[in-house]
Amino acid sequence: MIRTLGFGLPRLGPHREYKRLLEEFWKGGLSKRELLQGLEDLEAVRVRDYRTRVDLYPAGEMSLYDPMLDLAVALGLYPVPAGDLEAYFALARGKGALPLRKWFGTNYHHLVPRLPERPAYTPNPAWFPYPVGQGANPEGLPTLIGPYTFLRVAQNPPEEKGVRAHLEALLEAYRALLAPLAPQGRPILLQEPALGLEEAEAHLPHLLDLYRSLAEAVPLVLLSYYLPPAPRVLEALAQLPMRGLAVWFHPHQPPPALAPGTAPVVLAVEGQGVWRTDLLALRERLLPWLEPLLDDGREVILAPKAPLFHLPWRVSEPLPPHLEGRLAFAEERLEELRLLKGLLLGQGDGEAAAWYTPPPIWDFQPSSPPPPRPPREVRHQAQGALGLPRFPTTTIGSLPQTQQLRELRLSLRSGRISPEAYEAEIQRAIQENIRLQEELGLDVLVHGEPERSDMVEFFAERLEGFYTTQRGFVLSYGSRVWRPPILHAPPRRREALVLRETLYAQSLTPKPVKAILTGPITLAAWSYLPEGVGFGEAVLALAEALREEVEDLKAHGIRVVQVDEPALLERMPLRDQDQPGYVRLVQEAFHRVVGGLGPGVQVHLHLCYSDYRALRPFLEAMDPDVVSVEGARQDPAFLSELQGLPLGIGPGVFDVHSPEETDPEEMLRRLEVYLEAIPEHALWINPDCGLKTRSPEEALRNLRHMMEAARRLRARLAAKEE
Ligand code: GLN
Ligand code: ZN
Numbered sequence: 135m136i137r138t139l140g141f142g143l144p145r146l147g148p149h150r151e152y153k154r155l156l157e158e159f160w161k162g163g164l165s166k167r168e169l170l171q172g173l174e175d176l177e178a179v180r181v182r183d184y185r186t187r188v189d190l191y192p193a194g195e196m197s198l199y200d201p202m203l204d205l206a207v208a209l210g211l212y213p214v215p216a217g218d219l220e221a222y223f224a225l226a227r228g229k230g231a232l233p234l235r236k237w238f239g240t241n242y243h244h245l246v247p248r249l250p251e252r253p254a255y256t257p258n259p260a261w262f263p264y265p266v267g268q269g270a271n272p273e274g275l276p277t278l279i280g281p282y283t284f285l286r287v288a289q290n291p292p293e294e295k296g297v298r299a300h301l302e303a304l305l306e307a308y309r310a311l312l313a314p315l316a317p318q319g320r321p322i323l324l325q326e327p328a329l330g331l332e333e334a335e336a337h338l339p340h341l342l343d344l345y346r347s348l349a350e351a352v353p354l355v356l357l358s359y360y361l362p363p364a365p366r367v368l369e370a371l372a373q374l375p376m377r378g379l380a381v382w383f384h385p386h387q388p389p390p391a392l393a394p395g396t397a398p399v400v401l402a403v404e405g406q407g408v409w410r411t412d413l414l415a416l417r418e419r420l421l422p423w424l425e426p427l428l429d430d431g432r433e434v435i436l437a438p439k440a441p442l443f444h445l446p447w448r449v450s451e452p453l454p455p456h457l458e459g460r461l462a463f464a465e466e467r468l469e470e471l472r473l474l475k476g477l478l479l480g481q482g483d484g485e486a487a488a489w490y491t492p493p494p495i496w497d498f499q500p501s502s503p504p505p506p507r508p509p510r511e512v513r514h515q516a517q518g519a520l521g522l523p524r525f526p527t528t529t530i531g532s533l534p535q536t537q538q539l540r541e542l543r544l545s546l547r548s549g550r551i552s553p554e555a556y557e558a559e560i561q562r563a564i565q566e567n568i569r570l571q572e573e574l575g576l577d578v579l580v581h582g583e584p585e586r587s588d589m590v591e592f593f594a595e596r597l598e599g600f601y602t603t604q605r606g607f608v609l610s611y612g613s614r615v616w617r618p619p620i621l622h623a624p625p626r627r628r629e630a631l632v633l634r635e636t637l638y639a640q641s642l643t644p645k646p647v648k649a650i651l652t653g654p655i656t657l658a659a660w661s662y663l664p665e666g667v668g669f670g671e672a673v674l675a676l677a678e679a680l681r682e683e684v685e686d687l688k689a690h691g692i693r694v695v696q697v698d699e700p701a702l703l704e705r706m707p708l709r710d711q712d713q714p715g716y717v718r719l720v721q722e723a724f725h726r727v728v729g730g731l732g733p734g735v736q737v738h739l740h741l742c743y744s745d746y747r748a749l750r751p752f753l754e755a756m757d758p759d760v761v762s763v764e765g766a767r768q769d770p771a772f773l774s775e776l777q778g779l780p781l782g783i784g785p786g787v788f789d790v791h792s793p794e795e796t797d798p799e800e801m802l803r804r805l806e807v808y809l810e811a812i813p814e815h816a817l818w819i820n821p822d823c824g825l826k827t828r829s830p831e832e833a834l835r836n837l838r839h840m841m842e843a844a845r846r847l848r849a850r851l852a853a854k855e856e
Contacts, residue, residue: 142441177267187468193274196267206247208262216260243611280326330361388423397433405440446606504729532824533582581639594619659701677726696738703744721755773811786822801843
């Protein structure tokens with residue numbers, strides 16, 4: 135028997151219903167009852183979508199905010215009384231909310247719970263089955279994140295010797311939560327992406343015990359994705375006596391010997407990429423090893439390679455001819471499973487043939503890499519001409535974006551205003567930004583990015599080779615969404631990327647204006663990539679396109695260039711063995727972008743949202759003149775890891791994500807802490823990140839305080855030197 139399994143269909147909904155419900159509720163525009171009813175209705179929409187296309191689908195995907203938080207609450211890590219949404223949302227977004235972190239290298243951010251010090255859990259049955267969306271979904275397979283994944287992504291995963299005790303305690307908690315469901319006989323869909331992590335092999339004996347015990351209590355479907363588990367892990371898991379089961383079985387690779395009664399789940403269609411599947415070709419690859427299994431009377435389950443929430447709901451807009459009929463988002467992936475099942479049963483060849491149009495061809499030859507940048511001493515000397523004071527002050531790029539600016543962009547898009555009128559308004563905003571920074575006394579100025587919506591989408595719009603969707607939203611975290619652009623051909627500049635605005639700003643001031651570019655790693659990491667093109671190849675192609683821009687900037691006399699790479703560290707490969715290759719890629723890409731710059735142009739690198747402990751090898755390889763990182767939102771202990779690096783370092787002195795005011799004394803204290811790790815001549819003073827999301831008043835207040843802190847620090851040191 136063949137069955138299809140869909141999972142992860144975006145809880146965002148076809149029209150961002152989820153976002154609207156949550157945000158209305160937070161604003162006080164919806165009652166608790168209306169919110170829960172809204173989520174219930176949305177779950178009904180999802181169930182309908184699943185049911186018309188696949189045989190099996192989960193129940194319990196409709197979270198109030200985040201599935202990791204749901205599980206943490208159900209496991210009793212945080213006391214949340216039944217129905218107390220305030221207490222739940224306080225953990226998600228209140229003061230003292232749990233931190234956010236990237237989910238297995240994807241662009242979804244999950245909340246990160248803290249495990250109890252002692253391995254003991256008191257499950258909270260009021261929160262499992264998860265209280266939202268259950269009524270609309272009586273037949274789905276109850277799903278939850280597995281205990282191993284829960285343990286591994288916690289803030290404080292146990293030391294090696296504590297792993298077993300924690301897994302045993304979690305087993306008890308899961309059994310308690312799942313026991314009431316056992317009589318229904320519905321298999322439990324246990325999602326364990328952490329089985330693909332390196333250490334899973336070392337933990338294998340504990341894991342086998344864990345799943346064996348759990349499978350005795352309830353029928354289990356074990357699902358692992360994102361990364362293939364080590365062969366030994368796969369082989370051992372396949373031997374477990376599961377009733378319905380699945381591990382990571384790739385269509386290219388037949389499963390190892392399976393325990394009787396175990397149904398392999400074939401991860402058959404994409405969950406993170408957007409190109410349609412050549413289903414007829416896939417059938418040819420699958421049949422040789424599926425047929426014997428089916429002939430033996432074994433059940434086979436077809437599923438996507440990842441939960442579908444990494445894709446927009448469905449392709450719902452007219453596409454340009456070169457993409458027409460070539461894209462598949464979440465709903466289309468379910469459709470592919472339906473078609474594939476038909477094909478394997480000998481039906482629907484015509485439909486499958488019509489479904490598939492090969493993706494555009496990617497034809498890209500990287501040019502020879504640029505020469506290394508001039509030696510640091512030469513650069514240092516040449517950059518003396520910038521005339522910067524001790525502790526130079528700057529910002530990260532964006533200045534507050536008012537509602538007016540956002541409306542202006544919308545007006546341009548909808549044709550309500552002419553490009554010329556738009557341009558004039560942007561220039562007005564730049565004038566205002568330059569005036570403000572001069573008044574504040576900043577040393578390296580920015581134009582303020584008034585023309586940019588999103589740091590990736592903006593570049594994608596100005597580059598040929600990208601398609602930017604109108605409605606292709608995906609969830610980033612909580613209710614926050616973004617529209618990943620689709621890279622389909624080697625990127626080329628359609629027009630200048632940042633040149634015009636930067637030059638205009640520079641024409642207004644004698645101080646150096648810093649040109650701000652989103653870097654190739656971040657552009658690639660936050661986009662969908664072409665079919666069959668690896669991350670590294672896409673990165674190098676993007677670097678080439680950016681290099682042309684950088685050369686123009688140089689030719690026009692721009693003296694400071696900043697490359698933003700917030701995705702750099704989050705893209706760090708999950709497995710140690712892949713990390714050195716990644717550092718090399720980052721190095722090559724960065725040098726392709728800035729390598730052609732002469733010694734007198736100062737190159738800044740900006741990084742954020744990261745765990746900076748892994749930063750040093752990247753800075754050594756990239757060799758920028760200045761790096762800016764978050765400092766206010768993190769424990770600055772990571773700075774000690776950067777000691778001795780010969781470059782300027784600007785750990786932020788205030789948090790840009792918070793509306794709070796930070797007073798100059800607090801900033802000064804922070805700077806003094808930074809000076810314990812960074813030599814005086816190397817310290818820069820800047821905020822954590824761009825100020826786009828702050829109100830003009832909030833930004834101005836903290837920038838004033840920042841300048842005051844810089845003045846006091848300079849005065850203090852001058853006094854000491856006398
Ligand atoms: N230059 C961008 C800004 O200031 C950087 C954004 C980011 O690093 N996330 O908004
Ligand atoms: Zn940033």
